[in-house]
Amino acid sequence: xxxxxxQGDARRSMELLWGPRVVAPRTGPGPKPGxxxxxxxxxxxxxxxxxxxxxxxxxAVGERLGRTAMALxxxxxxxxxxxxxxYDRTLGELPSSYPVTDGWRAAASSLADExxxxxxxxxxxxxxxxxxxxxxxxxxxxxxxxxxxxASTGLPLAxxxxxxxxxxxxVRGSVQAxxxxxxxxxxxxxxxxxxxxxxSALLGELVPDLTARFPTVSRLGASVEAxxxxxPYLEREARxxxxxxxxxxxxxxEAAIVKASGPR
Amino acid sequence: xxxxxxQGDARRSMELLWGPRVVAPRTGPGPKPGxxxxxxxxxxxxxxxxxxxxxxxxxAVGERLGRTAMALxxxxxxxxxxxxxxYDRTLGELPSSYPVTDGWRAAASSLADExxxxxxxxxxxxxxxxxxxxxxxxxxxxxxxxxxxxASTGLPLAxxxxxxxxxxxxVRGSVQAxxxxxxxxxxxxxxxxxxxxxxSALLGELVPDLTARFPTVSRLGASVEAxxxxxPYLEREARxxxxxxxxxxxxxxEAAIVKASGPR
DNA sequence: GTACAATACTTTAGGGTGTAAGGAGTCGGC
DNA sequence: GCCGACTCCTTACACCCTAAAGTATTGTAC
Numbered sequence: 003x004x005x006x007x008x009q010g011d012a013r014r015s016m017e018l019l020w021g022p023r024v025v026a027p028r029t030g031p032g033p034k035p036g037x038x039x040x041x042x043x044x045x046x047x048x049x050x051x052x053x054x055x056x057x058x059x060x061x062a063v064g065e066r067l068g069r070t071a072m073a074l075x076x077x078x079x080x081x082x083x084x085x086x087x088x089y090d091r092t093l094g095e096l097p098s099s100y101p102v103t104d105g106w107r108a109a110a111s112s113l114a115d116e117x118x119x120x121x122x123x124x125x126x127x128x129x130x131x132x133x134x135x136x137x138x139x140x141x142x143x144x145x146x147x148x149x150x151x152x153a154s155t156g157l158p159l160a161x162x163x164x165x166x167x168x169x170x171x172x173v174r175g176s177v178q179a180x181x182x183x184x185x186x187x188x189x190x191x192x193x194x195x196x197x198x199x200x201x202s203a204l205l206g207e208l209v210p211d212l213t214a215r216f217p218t219v220s221r222l223g224a225s226v227e228a229x230x231x232x233x234p235y236l237e238r239e240a241r242x243x244x245x246x247x248x249x250x251x252x253x254x255x256e257a258a259i260v261k262a263s264g265p266r
Numbered sequence: 267x268x269x270x271x272x273q274g275d276a277r278r279s280m281e282l283l284w285g286p287r288v289v290a291p292r293t294g295p296g297p298k299p300g301x302x303x304x305x306x307x308x309x310x311x312x313x314x315x316x317x318x319x320x321x322x323x324x325x326a327v328g329e330r331l332g333r334t335a336m337a338l339x340x341x342x343x344x345x346x347x348x349x350x351x352x353y354d355r356t357l358g359e360l361p362s363s364y365p366v367t368d369g370w371r372a373a374a375s376s377l378a379d380e381x382x383x384x385x386x387x388x389x390x391x392x393x394x395x396x397x398x399x400x401x402x403x404x405x406x407x408x409x410x411x412x413x414x415x416x417a418s419t420g421l422p423l424a425x426x427x428x429x430x431x432x433x434x435x436x437v438r439g440s441v442q443a444x445x446x447x448x449x450x451x452x453x454x455x456x457x458x459x460x461x462x463x464x465x466s467a468l469l470g471e472l473v474p475d476l477t478a479r480f481p482t483v484s485r486l487g488a489s490v491e492a493x494x495x496x497x498p499y500l501e502r503e504a505r506x507x508x509x510x511x512x513x514x515x516x517x518x519x520e521a522a523i524v525k526a527s528g529p530r
Numbered sequence: 531g532t533a534c535a536a537t538a539c540t541t542t543a544g545g546g547t548g549t550a551a552g553g554a555g556t557c558g559g560c
Numbered sequence: 561g562c563c564g565a566c567t568c569c570t571t572a573c574a575c576c577c578t579a580a581a582g583t584a585t586t587g588t589a590c
Contacts, residue, residue: 016468031558032566059547072549073568081548131446137465142480149482159486164510171439171511172432182395201401204280216406218413222423246428247435253521254514295587296537323576336578337539345577 011079018083019090019138037067039077043087047124050088055126058085089130090138096120098147102154107252109151110169114248117144117173118241125181128174155259165255172247180240194235275343282347283354283402301331303341307351311388314352319390322349353394354402360384362411366418371516373415374433378512381408381437382505389445392438419523429519436511444504458499 023040045066050058060071060081067073078084097116100109121127135141148166153159183194205212213220287304309330314322324335324345331337342348361380364373385391399405412430417423447458469476477484 012464013468016465016472020472028566029558030565031556032564033556033568035567037567060549061547070569071547072570075549076567131442137469142476142483145483146480149486153482159482160489161510163486163490164507165514167440167507168436168511168514172435175435175439176431178395183398197398200276201280204277205401208280208284212406216410218417218423219406219410222413222427225424226427243428243431246425247432250429250432250518250522251514252518254517257517257521258514292537293587294537295535295585297539297585297587299538301538324578325576333538334540335576336541339578340538 011083014079015083015086016137018078018087019136035076037069037073037077039087041067042074042077043084043091046084047088047092050126051124055129058126060084085130086136086138089127090136090140092120092124092127093138093140093144095140096144096147098143100147100151102151106151106154107256109154110252111248113147113151114169114173114244117148117170118177118244121173121177122181125177125184128178128181152255155255157255157258157262161258165251168251169248172244172251176240176244176247178240179243180237183236183240198235275347278343279347279350280401282342282351283400299340301333301337301341303351305331306338306341307348307355310348311352311356314390315388319393322390324348349394350400350402353391354400354404356384356388356391357402357404357408359404360408360411362407364411364415366415370415370418371520373418374516375512377411377415378433378437378508381412381434382441382508385437385441386445389441389448392442392445416519419519421519421522421526425522429515432515433512436515437508440504440508440511442504443507444501447500447504462499 018039025038028035042063046058046063049062049066060074063084064071064074074084078087100113102109130136145166148169149159149162152162152165152169155162155165157165209215282303289302292299306327310322310327313326313330324338327348328335328338338348342351364377366373394400409430412433413423413426416426416429416433419426421429473479
């Protein structure tokens with residue numbers, strides 16, 4: 003399921019995102035709060051990291067904090083907003099300094115790397131829709147960092163923007179394979195090799211004319227299988243895909259720079 | 267929630283994917299089947315297209331076919347497999363002929379376009395995990411088409427592979443914004459403009475130092491707002507992002523070709 | 531023509547989910 | 561000392577997927 007930012011409580015939601023994270027102790031009457039928004043968000047992130055977004059329920063979060071699910075509703079309007087907070091807080095983890103002293107390409111590469119690792123550490127990020135942005139400090143932080151590093155190419159901001167979005171897409175796309183393969187392995191208890199072995203045996207049996215119908219795929223499949231050693235497969239695969247995609251993209255940027263500076 | 271291919275019924279699942287789509291009428295005893303796998307898949311696709319993956323439930327599919335949810339379990343092992351079928355059948359829609367007579371770049375571009383439109387027509391495709399591939403005919407078909415078109419660049423298949431994956435990522439990533447913005451608009455009843463207007467007003471109020479903290483983003487935001495007319499915004503935005511990303515990528519491919527053919 | 535077996539479909543039920551509603555309990559301020 | 565505000569919990573509902581068991585329909589064999 004894709005989660006959108008709630009509409010009714012737009013203000014409340016924004017206040018949670020941008021407001022102070024350490025709330026001053028209340029002065030009014032009533033029992034002292036035993037929890038806090040940040041504690042809830044942290045617990046939720048822990049769960050999502052360890053067991054995946056599918057296992058993230060209000061009950062689970064409450065349990066981890068020694069409360070019931072409903073106790074959370076005192077602090078957070080609903081699950082949607084909680085997920086938004088998780089997303090934004092996590093993006094905020096991204097380091098912000100990428101010196102361009104070694105050139106824009108080195109800076110962009112290491113930034114992309116960091117972004118990749120961040121997503122790999124928190125794969126559930128991929129399940130939060132980037133369509134209607136959360137518009138929290140973390141998201142702004144990431145955009146600012148990406149934009150400013152790539153602006154150092156000298157390209158106009160209006161073009162840098164597309165580079166940023168393409169870069170983001172490549173990171174998200176490639177990390178998805180890695181993360182979900184990992185998650186699938188732990189959920190089903192089947193290693194990649196076992197799974198793949200069983201599947202390709204079935205394929206050969208049920209689709210005898212596979213190589214005839216899909217010659218190029220088959221050619222590739224054969225070469226890949228031959229080349230693969232016995233180390234974790236799909237994850238390395240995803241990393242390679244990321245690196246290759248990044249290189250292609252940055253080559254494209256370089257070409258754009260040359261073109262922009264005019265044919266000499 | 268991310269859906270993985272079931273493990274227990276791997277064989278059954280593969281048979282459904284690769285088996286004949288028009289089942290021969292049964293001869294034995296028992297009532298005649300009133301439904302069929304293909305009819306169920308089609309109904310499910312209709313629902314997902316119209317109301318999104320979140321609204322796709324076994325009940326909803328059954329209801330659309332005049333049955334209960336449980337009736338579907340005669341034809342399909344479970345929801346997981348149904349989603350796999352939906353995914354694979356939909357990918358099968360992609361046209362397969364992309365003549366390279368006008369050069370590889372034109373062919374790749376129009377193929378990418380087609381892929382983009384396909385995803386836009388069926389945005390729920392993005393919610394099916396590509397990690398553990400479905401390994402159905404549709405998926406093979408798409409891979410085969412992409413690979414063979416890009417193999418016409420003359421690059422070795424081992425590199426073409428990464429180009430394909432990057433291309434796929436760019437398509438998926440950029441279409442996500444468009445599709446989900448559309449979906450969000452229809453679900454919340456809020457147009458992009460209204461939503462964005464409300465949000466940015468809130469931002470200005472709650473975060474007065476926004477432009478100071480995120481100068482580059484703000485600079486970009488200002489220029490974009492100024493440039494935007496009064497036509498549907500985020501969707502055009504996503505399309506532009508797609509086109510720009512594609513150009514960057516293909517430029518990168520061109521650079522790779524030049525590099526591979528050796529410095530003259 | 532009737533009994534049987536196989537299949538399609540429904541009903542029932544159990545364990546999930548998010549969260550609305552209302553009832554406890556706890557504390558600061560008057 | 562008590563009121564009111566506040567946190568937190570229990571209960572309840574609506575929805576989800578699907579296992580299990582029951583019912584209806586059909587073709588075949590005797």
